[in-house]
Amino acid sequence: MDRIYLDNNATTIVDPRVKEAMEPFFCQQYGNPNSLHGFGTEVHPAMRLAMDRLYAGIGAGNADDIIVTSCACEGNNHVLKGVYFDLVRSGPKSEILTTQVEHPCVRNTCAFLESLGAKVIYMPVNADGVVDGETLRRFIHPDRTALVSVMWANNETGLIFPVRELGEICRENSVLFHSDAVQAIGKIPVDVNRVPVDFLTFSAHKFHGPKGVGGLFIRKGLKLTPLIHGGEQMGGRRAGTVNVPYFVGMGLAMEMAVDNLAYEDRAVRRLRDRLEDAILAIPDTLVVGERERRTPNTILASFRGIEGEAMIWDLNANGVAASTGSACASESLEPNPTFAAMCISDELAHTSIRFSLSRFSTEEEIDQAAAVIRRSAQRLRAISSTYKNSK
Amino acid sequence: MAKNDLIGGSLWEQYSAIVSERMNNPRHRGEISEEEAKALGARLIVADWGAESCGDAVRLYWAVDPKTDRILQAKFKSFGCGTAIASSDMMAELSIGKTVDEALKITNIEVERSLRDDAETPAIPPQKMHCSVMAYDVIKKAASVYKGVDLSSLAEEDIVCECARVGLRTIREVIRINDLKTVEEITQFTKAGAFCKSCLRPGGHEKRKYYLVDILRDTRTAMEQEKLFAQADAGDFSAKNLIQKHRAIEKALDEKIRPALAADGGSIEVVDIRESEGTVSVYIRYLGACRGCISSTKGTLQFIENMLHQELAGNIRVIPV
Numbered sequence: 001m002d003r004i005y006l007d008n009n010a011t012t013i014v015d016p017r018v019k020e021a022m023e024p025f026f027c028q029q030y031g032n033p034n035s036l037h038g039f040g041t042e043v044h045p046a047m048r049l050a051m052d053r054l055y056a057g058i059g060a061g062n063a064d065d066i067i068v069t070s071c072a073c074e075g076n077n078h079v080l081k082g083v084y085f086d087l088v089r090s091g092p093k094s095e096i097l098t099t100q101v102e103h104p105c106v107r108n109t110c111a112f113l114e115s116l117g118a119k120v121i122y123m124p125v126n127a128d129g130v131v132d133g134e135t136l137r138r139f140i141h142p143d144r145t146a147l148v149s150v151m152w153a154n155n156e157t158g159l160i161f162p163v164r165e166l167g168e169i170c171r172e173n174s175v176l177f178h179s180d181a182v183q184a185i186g187k188i189p190v191d192v193n194r195v196p197v198d199f200l201t202f203s204a205h206k207f208h209g210p211k212g213v214g215g216l217f218i219r220k221g222l223k224l225t226p227l228i229h230g231g232e233q234m235g236g237r238r239a240g241t242v243n244v245p246y247f248v249g250m251g252l253a254m255e256m257a258v259d260n261l262a263y264e265d266r267a268v269r270r271l272r273d274r275l276e277d278a279i280l281a282i283p284d285t286l287v288v289g290e291r292e293r294r295t296p297n298t299i300l301a302s303f304r305g306i307e308g309e310a311m312i313w314d315l316n317a318n319g320v321a322a323s324t325g326s327a328c329a330s331e332s333l334e335p336n337p338t339f340a341a342m343c344i345s346d347e348l349a350h351t352s353i354r355f356s357l358s359r360f361s362t363e364e365e366i367d368q369a370a371a372v373i374r375r376s377a378q379r380l381r382a383i384s385s386t387y388k389n390s391k
Numbered sequence: 392m393a394k395n396d397l398i399g400g401s402l403w404e405q406y407s408a409i410v411s412e413r414m415n416n417p418r419h420r421g422e423i424s425e426e427e428a429k430a431l432g433a434r435l436i437v438a439d440w441g442a443e444s445c446g447d448a449v450r451l452y453w454a455v456d457p458k459t460d461r462i463l464q465a466k467f468k469s470f471g472c473g474t475a476i477a478s479s480d481m482m483a484e485l486s487i488g489k490t491v492d493e494a495l496k497i498t499n500i501e502v503e504r505s506l507r508d509d510a511e512t513p514a515i516p517p518q519k520m521h522c523s524v525m526a527y528d529v530i531k532k533a534a535s536v537y538k539g540v541d542l543s544s545l546a547e548e549d550i551v552c553e554c555a556r557v558g559l560r561t562i563r564e565v566i567r568i569n570d571l572k573t574v575e576e577i578t579q580f581t582k583a584g585a586f587c588k589s590c591l592r593p594g595g596h597e598k599r600k601y602y603l604v605d606i607l608r609d610t611r612t613a614m615e616q617e618k619l620f621a622q623a624d625a626g627d628f629s630a631k632n633l634i635q636k637h638r639a640i641e642k643a644l645d646e647k648i649r650p651a652l653a654a655d656g657g658s659i660e661v662v663d664i665r666e667s668e669g670t671v672s673v674y675i676r677y678l679g680a681c682r683g684c685i686s687s688t689k690g691t692l693q694f695i696e697n698m699l700h701q702e703l704a705g706n707i708r709v710i711p712v
Contacts, residue, residue: 307446309472310414313403317415326446326472346444383420383476385450385468386443 003319004365004372006275008206009155009183009298009356010323015208015256018249022210025245032241034233043244050251054215057254058181058200059191063220067238068213068247072182073105074227075201075216076149078238079178080109082224083147087176088118093146095119097139099131100341102151106180107337110149122341123150129157129289129342133165142173150177152184156325156338156354158298159289160188167196176222182206182214186257187264187295198222204246208358209253213246260359269296271366272357276301278370279355282377284387288344288352297357300325302348305387306380311353314376320369325352405516406473407508413477419484420476421466423452432456433463438533441525445597447471449479451529453486455537460490467529474515474522478502482526495534495545498556499527520554521587521596527553551601554586559601566610574603628704637664640673643702648695657681659695662712671707673699687711 005013025046031039033047054066069075080096087093098110100122110120121139123131131150140148148170153160163179170177178199184190186207192200200217204210218224218237230239276299279285284304303311308326315322325336326349339349357366381387395401406414428435433454441448449471454464465483469476481502486494503523506514515523535542549559565571565580574591578584589597592604623635624642631639640661652658657680665672675695677687684691688711696709 305443305470307470307472307475310476313414313473346446350443350446383417383468384470385439386448386470 003321004369005321006355006357006361006369007321007323008358008361009158009354011205011211012208012358013360014205014210014249015253017256018209018253021252022245022249025248029244033244034231034241046248047242047244050248053251053255057185057190057258058202058217059193060217061220064192065218065220065235065237067216067218067234068242068250069201069216069238070212070243071205071214072180072201072203073103073214075199075203075214076103076105076178076180077109078216078224078227079199079201080106080113080147080149081227083176083178084113084116084118085225086223087146088113089116091146093144095121095141095144096147096149097121097123097136097145098149099123099125099151101125101129101154101156101338102149103155103180103182106149106151125341128293129154129159130161130293131166132162133169136166136169140169140173140175142175145173145175147176147178150179152179152181152190153188153295154338155183156336156352157289157300157342158183158294158356160184160293160295163197164195170198171196183295183298185254186260187297189261192217192219199224204250204253207253207257208360209250210246213243213250215250263359264296268357268359268361271361271363272297272299274363275299275355275357275366275370278366279373282374285377286348288342288348299355301353301355302351303353303377303380304347304351305384306377307350308352310380311351311376314380315353315372318372318376320372323354323356325354326350402516402519403473405513406477407506407512407514409506409508410474410477410514413480413506414473417467417476417480419466419480419487420468421452422468423454423464423466427464428454431463434537436533436537438529438536440529440532441471443470447475447522447525449475449525449529451479451483451533453533453537455491460492460537462486462489462491462494471525472519472522474519475525477506478523478526479529481505482530486530491534491537494530497527497530499523499554500556502526517586518588519586521589524553549601551599551603551606552581552583552586552590555582555584557581557583559606562603562606563610566607567614571607572611574607577603577607629706633664633666636666636671637661639703640664640699640707643699647698647702651694652679652681652691655680657684669706671704673707673709674712675709676712 025043029043031043033040033043060066096110096113096118098106098120114120123135123139126132126135150161150163150166152163167177176198179197180201181190182201182203185202198219203214226237228239233239233242273291276287279301280287286302288300308324312322312324325339336349423435425435431454434457436453436455438451450468452466453462455462465486467479467483469479482497485497485505503514531545532542535545551557551559551562562577562581562583565577569580571577571580574584584591584603587596589595590599590603592602623638628639649658658678659675659681660678661673662676663674681687692709692711699707
């Protein structure tokens with residue numbers, strides 16, 4: 001049975017060309033880039049190329065920094081903890097503003113900073129599921145706010161946040177602005193010239209690069225206390241020998257992701273809409289958020305009368321990989337805070353299934369997946385005690 | 392945390408083969424219609440438990456022989472995860488052939504054991520044990536419908552942990568007997584709180600009537616109090632502080648003196664206790680028939696003082712006011 005992968009917001013297949021580009025840096029050019037000898041220096045051209053690709057990918061200028069990290073989670077920790085040390089713990093500010101729908105790596109880091117005495121405000125989302133400028137204006141304060149951290153696009157719903165407007169409000173108030181762009185890179189344009197961000201974080205494995213490598217953009221001239229202390233790597237901003245093959249892979253993956261944006265917007269969107277139409281053709285289903293407001297690859301659907309874990313179990317048994325935000329499917333049984341913040345009803349939270357496509361998704365796969373989804377919904381509704389046939 | 396906890400996403404790997412099989416092909420899914428029940432000469436019982444908003448709901452159908460109370464046929468429908476479906480299926484199976492009273496004895500623990508591939512390996516990971524509880528609850532509901540009684544009349548003692556079926560009394564006893572000081576210890580001793588963890592403290596997966604943190608705190612407070620009382624009552628009278636002396640005197644009055652006075656319709660109360668130069672002066676006021684009684688300044692007073700000397704210490708002086 002050919003499996004169909006529709007969980008690309010969790011992670012993606014490494015593009016074979018990316019893997020190929022990484023190959024030489026395991027057994028041939030394996031030197032430490034900080035060494036002075038030939039083994040060390042011979043990897044520099046590939047690293048420079050990778051760096052150029054990252055800078056070009058998000059429109060960074062030469063005076064800006066992009067630090068190579070282990071993942072977006074590290075980057076987000078770095079920004080939040082760094083700003084806490086620089087401006088809250090030993091500085092004039094007291095508050096960090098974020099949203100109620102951030103990824104746990106932002107939310108839980110903020111909770112940790114609260115335990116150290118920082119005040120964190122978790123801004124609510126509006127009826128469209130995003131934090132808007134009006135809301136930010138209500139909470140931001142030039143004397144108190146140290147940092148505003150808002151995701152570029154949401155991992156569960158794909159909803160895109162008005163980061164440009166939010167960034168401009170931060171500028172007006174002379175407040176630092178960070179955006180977690182992990183779900184945006186490779187799906188929609190991410191340009192630090194258009195959006196006045198001070199910090200931006202991303203992870204390679206969400207755009208067909210390898211796992212365990214990511215990037216942190218820091219606007220020129222900004223101070224940010226390091227998260228990892230040690231050697232002089234990354235200009236002293238992040239210690240630790242750079243993972244050369246993964247960095248090289250991320251560089252190429254970024255270039256390809258940006259080159260593929262038009263394809264993403266046209267072809268992936270078409271397939272996503274095709275799958276979404278097929279889902280909505282099943283009675284008593286709904287999809288969260290308007291299509292135009294979402295990244296072109298994401299669908300958060302609900303099948304009334306079917307518990308989420310049972311659905312992904314059945315889909316998996318029939319070769320389709322998706323994910324659910326149902327509390328029953330989490331290790332901790334904790335309800336998903338994103339759904340609570342979005343005022344998504346408990347029923348919906350327990351029935352939500354996320355399908356996320358990539359540029360590797362094919363029309364054949366989508367049609368096959370649609371058929372599997374239809375059958376699963378039918379089978380599980382037949383044994384559901386709460387589903388009442390509405391036809 | 393240990394080696395096995397460091398790689399996440401193992402939820403499904405911990406399901407037994409029987410759970411997977413029952414999830415994919417539940418044997419007792421579906422409904423029993425009135426006609427089908429009638430054909431069996433049975434009464435149809437339909438019971439619902441849970442709600443979609445809680446993430447778990449199940450409906451149980453029983454065809455019960457009204458003459459023998461025996462369950463001839465059982466089916467279920469479920470809005471729930473894999474564990475809920477598999478355990479509902481097993482629960483339905485276990486109830487077939489039993490009388491309603493026998494079926495009432497089926498617990499989620501028995502359902503879980505029946506879903507095991509081998510006797511030693513749990514059928515589901517600990518946090519999913521919670522999802523099997525519904526299978527137990529719906530049986531009680533069905534039985535109450537059949538018997539035409541209120542559900543609460545079938546409830547046993549107060550259950551604190553539904554997953555492991557541990558009651559309030561057991562938990563209090565275990566804390567006392569073993570002098571437990573942490574919630575973790577309660578879990579080690581009773582398994583309460585080892586599964587879905589809702590009963591550990593407020594704010595977990597499910598709202599509970601009792602939480603282990605509260606039971607532990609209240610029981611420890613009660614134990615602490617009893618210990619203080621015991622300490623206050625024991626030991627040498629002269630070594631006690633004034634409050635402890637007061638308690639000791641009141642206790643002696645209650646036990647040895649007031650009953651005797653009450654026999655004659657009188658009583659006394661302690662007005663003050665003062666200590667100076669090795670003497671404890673107890674100022675008392677006579678009440679009831681003792682007031683104005685001639686003996687109150689002579690024989691009765693002597694009796695009180697002697698009794699306190701005998702019970703507590705020789706340096707006590709009783710002064711009526």
